[in-house]
Amino acid sequence: GGGGGSTATDLLGAVKERGYILVSSDLNYEPQSFPKTDGSRPSDTACPADALTSEEIQGFDVDVALAIGEALGVETCFVTPDWDLITAGSWADKWDISVGSMTVTTARQQALDFSVPYYYTPAVVAVAADSGITSLSELSGQAICAGTATTYEFWLNNDMEGLGLPEASVYSSAPEGITVVPLSTDQECAQAIEAGRTDFIAYVTSETVVDANIAAGIPVVKLDGAVYSEDLAAAFDKSSSLPTDTLRAAVDEAITAMHNDGTLSELSNKWFGMDITQAPNQ
Amino acid sequence: MPVSPIVKISNLDKFFGRLHVLKNISLEVPERQVICLIGRSGSGKSTLLRCINFLEEPSRGKIEVDGIQVDAEGKGKEQRKLIHDVRLKTGMVFQEFNLFPHMSVLENVIEGPVTVKGMDRKHAIELAEQNLDSVGMLFKKDEYPLRLSGGQKQRVAIARALTMEPRVMLFDEPTSALDPELIGEVLNVMKKVATEGMTMIVVTHEMGFARDVADRVIVMSDGELIEDANPDELFSNPKDPRTQALIDRYRSGEQ
Amino acid sequence: MPVSPIVKISNLDKFFGRLHVLKNISLEVPERQVICLIGRSGSGKSTLLRCINFLEEPSRGKIEVDGIQVDAEGKGKEQRKLIHDVRLKTGMVFQEFNLFPHMSVLENVIEGPVTVKGMDRKHAIELAEQNLDSVGMLFKKDEYPLRLSGGQKQRVAIARALTMEPRVMLFDEPTSALDPELIGEVLNVMKKVATEGMTMIVVTHEMGFARDVADRVIVMSDGELIEDANPDELFSNPKDPRTQALIDRYRSGEQ
Amino acid sequence: MASITNEGQMPASQAELLYQAQLRKERVFRMHVGISWGVLFLILIFLFSGQHIEFGGFTFKTINVDSEFIFKNITFIAGGLGQTLLISVLSILFAIVMALFAALGRLSKFPPIYALSTFYVSLIRGTPLYLQIFFFFLALPQLGIVLSGIVSGVLALGLNYGAYMSETFRAGLSSVGKGQREAAMALGMTPGQTMMRIVLPQALRFAIPPMGNDFISMTKDSALVSATGFVHELMWRATKVGRAQFNSLEALIMAAMFYWVMTLILTYFQSKLEARLSKGDR
Amino acid sequence: MASITNEGQMPASQAELLYQAQLRKERVFRMHVGISWGVLFLILIFLFSGQHIEFGGFTFKTINVDSEFIFKNITFIAGGLGQTLLISVLSILFAIVMALFAALGRLSKFPPIYALSTFYVSLIRGTPLYLQIFFFFLALPQLGIVLSGIVSGVLALGLNYGAYMSETFRAGLSSVGKGQREAAMALGMTPGQTMMRIVLPQALRFAIPPMGNDFISMTKDSALVSATGFVHELMWRATKVGRAQFNSLEALIMAAMFYWVMTLILTYFQSKLEARLSKGDR
């Protein structure tokens, strides 16, 4: 973990003093962040022994985190706690920042502070290819899957407060009379359909994930039209023992610069094959 | 009028691994005879007794009990049937009593007739009570074995074996696990069974019992029967020096 | 010239819960005397023996061993010290041998002197070998207890107790767990210890031993000492009818 | 044997006094243990009381839990007790059946049966429970066997505990002395009768205390079944409200309290049962 | 006692023949068991071979695993073996210490010690392991005690297993007969000497087999520690590559294979050890 014996009075100072920033990331998603299975730890890294280096993981989020580190002038190191430990806040100073495609919601803002968004993804509904369903309304009364504690689950439950998005980014509401099936992650939803389970015939997740699912041969199709759009940003712990505002300002500055100089668009094209770093309907 | 023997052991061998424990043993026991088997520890007394009802599988030889002949080298279903029949003809009493701890005294005694012979429960109880009475244990019929003294347990074990109405009773050191003062009550019951005409083969260290009750005393040594005589003869005038040594040992223990 | 007794028990009472097991017992044992304690099962023999070295805490009364006086009702650190001293003066041999199974014969025997008395290991081994030799077990000194016969185990247990150089030896049915033919060897060792002048208190069912070796035989019944006489007198002419009954029982077991 | 005091030299009242003193000593010990438990429990509560204590220049903080959250959500979490118990009971029953077969198979002289039983135990004990649940839920459908979430959970848990429990049963079977079998055989019982009427009843009695322990840990492992999405037991509910309201610690503590109380109750009954069995006819 | 055959009536060669026949029977049994294991293993592999079998109008599919994925990622997953073993070994060592204290505390006549030991065992056995890890990682820092991921994991696992193991030790201690203690006391040993030199050595020997089992399940439970994000053991690696590449089943099977092999090796050593102990001086 970080901290300990430092003289810095804010998190930015502490990060600079120790020479690396500790980023938490969720390695369950390709192409956002996932293991580099043939990578190995470089010998000259400043990262703590129990953290991962940029050589051991990869993805869009990872590249963004690396760019942030570069802008701060420090090495970027990664830790991989369970996703709900990240979203719940109270990190106990174990890591400095989350760069993990986290959706900005009002509920999360009680526990976390967010940077400016670094990209935007539409949430879409994927249905089993053999179901013949082509529109949202046909899903009424069906069972639909989502990852536990994701914005997708809130949306399915019609919990707008939990979802906590500005009204303008929510395009449609969930179908009537559905049964929500929460699995550990949305990847389990996809794999359940692939395995031939019939407990549900659809799941909700980000368009990038569905595209990756389809590319991997999972027999699903996207329903036309996003159901809402998410702002994805870096997050900071409100209960951090050192103030985070200076770090947040520095990160905002770095992300804005990357938006402006096209770095983000380039990374997006590299990992997603399209540019999703421009805010929708604005 | 020579009667055919009720137990006949012919050329019996028993190996444990490479250990030759019974060596070509032959023995005939006429009906109603009481035989005491004595010998040093490890001489093979228990093994011989246990071969009679196939608790130990003999390696070769023949066992005949009340006309049922079993060859040690027989196999398969038929052999199992023969062994089962032999077991129905023999009752066994162990050193460690081996009462079933989860059953009351009465349940212990009717277990055999009801489960094995399919006897009507009522009839079994009648028979059981009769036998419990004759060993003086009827008053404890609803007690569990845990609550009985060693001597009482052994008397119930005898009643349990008797209730199967065996033709031969086998006893393997029935009093060795008992406190000295409880030995008497079990020996008395055994005496009673003997006088009622049961054929009995008794492995024992109780020289007094052998002298008083046995018709024959057989001495085993290293897997062989080395002497076979009536008790008076044997104790006063043993032929084999090993028998002499054995008797001396018992004497020194007693004194 | 009257010597003061080496063991003196005064007005000893022992309760287990509400059960009054020893009732106001007083007893003096002069040095070099061999006492046999006999009595029916449950009469309190073991409890009395175990009270002497405080394996059982007496409820009230006094124990004195070789000048160390302990009051049953004493408390605290001082009491613990006294009990420890008494235990150093007494050696005990149990029915179940209680050798330490994780130590070799020699280690068993030197454990006490080395750990308790802090004796130099070399010296302890010398002493141990001497005692093992005198019980005829030196040839097994590197064996583990598992590999010994019951008689051999008990002889080692005696050597273990002797190596602590106690003033009094306590035996609680030392031969009851043995096969009849192994009893002799242990009794012979005990005889030897007795003739070498050790004070001994022996709970036993071995009437032969009592007759041959004991200076006094004491009979217990229901927690009381009911008779105390030399063996010839006691066996030929018991005063108490309960003693008579006890002797008869043993006779009937023997015959 | 030795009779009640009044025939000894010591008057009955004194014997009674000694006996009462002994009883009192035991009572005092139990009371002091109870008091110590109380103190330890208070310390535990204090640790979670969110105190700030200062003396001298030294400040000491204890852990802060949100008691309002606890009161608001306790009934929701408690609603999972029923499912937890249901799954645990069903699974343990199934486990007992499996364990019995495995333990008996282990005694078989027929090699395939022996092999099947050892293979089962080895495979199950050698692999994680999580994988087994996953297998029943996501892999079995590929064989055309589609089981509902709760059924696959109970099957997986039962198979898993059955493998471990079979060792308990084996110990139970071998705790029944050879003499018991021999006595039964000498009476002419078949091996089957010997097993059913003599050996098993005694072995089961021996196996009951460890089975109690298994049941106690089953209550906690049953939480894994909620990964299949259709089971909403204690832990699932706790995680869910905890995540949604960023009070994971509070939610988990609540769940833990329920588990603990359940364990205490079960332990109490277990010790009653054990006492009865050991007092009984053994 | 009874000596070798040649003095009996039966010639030595025949005795030898009988003996050899017995040995052969045992060998044949072992061989058949081995063959049956092989067949069962083949069936297991067949189940995962992705076959489509048709006979008559009936088609039968087996589970399809992506063998290319397996070959590509096997070294990555195997890379977690070291961490798994490290955590397991450290935790089990710590557990042994805790178990010993708890078991001895249970024998204490001093009420607070007795209460502490029973309270510890009850609290830990009554609550889920996951919560305990969570507590050490994220709640303890609020008390000012900051532990690294691996240390909090090892502490939590060790405390948890220690509580369960203390029951094993207790059984071990009570398996040492009263006679042993009495013999030691009669020699004048203090209670401490009796415990250290006579009782403990025998109790430990008794406790070794169940401790082996604990170690085997510890290898699997150690996976929970990866929730803290700083530990990247076998299961963590399997879940991450599995999810990221939609091959959870394959990844989990790989992890399971490693666990199974590990278990088989450990079981082998355990049985060797047990055989040595039981052959030894017991």
Ligand SMILES: Nc1ncnc2c1ncn2[C@@H]1O[C@H](COP(=O)(O)OP(=O)(O)OP(=O)(O)O)[C@@H](O)[C@H]1O
């Ligand atoms: N199951 C067995 N496996 C191997 N050897 C055995 C077995 N049972 C007995 N033996 C050996 O066979 C020999 C004879 O044993 P047996 O029990 O028949 O003797 P015994 O005369 O009854 O002795 P005791 O008086 O001690 O009961 C001994 O050497 C014994 O060690």
Ligand SMILES: Nc1ncnc2c1ncn2[C@@H]1O[C@H](COP(=O)(O)OP(=O)(O)OP(=O)(O)O)[C@@H](O)[C@H]1O
């Ligand atoms: N630890 C104990 N707790 C309760 N009662 C006991 C205990 N030990 C012995 N007793 C009882 O005290 C009485 C005397 O027992 P003790 O063992 O001293 O008799 P004993 O004369 O040695 O008998 P035995 O010849 O059977 O060894 C018996 O009634 C016995 O049940």
Ligand SMILES: [Mg+2]
């Ligand atoms: Mg025998």
Ligand SMILES: [Mg+2]
């Ligand atoms: Mg006694």
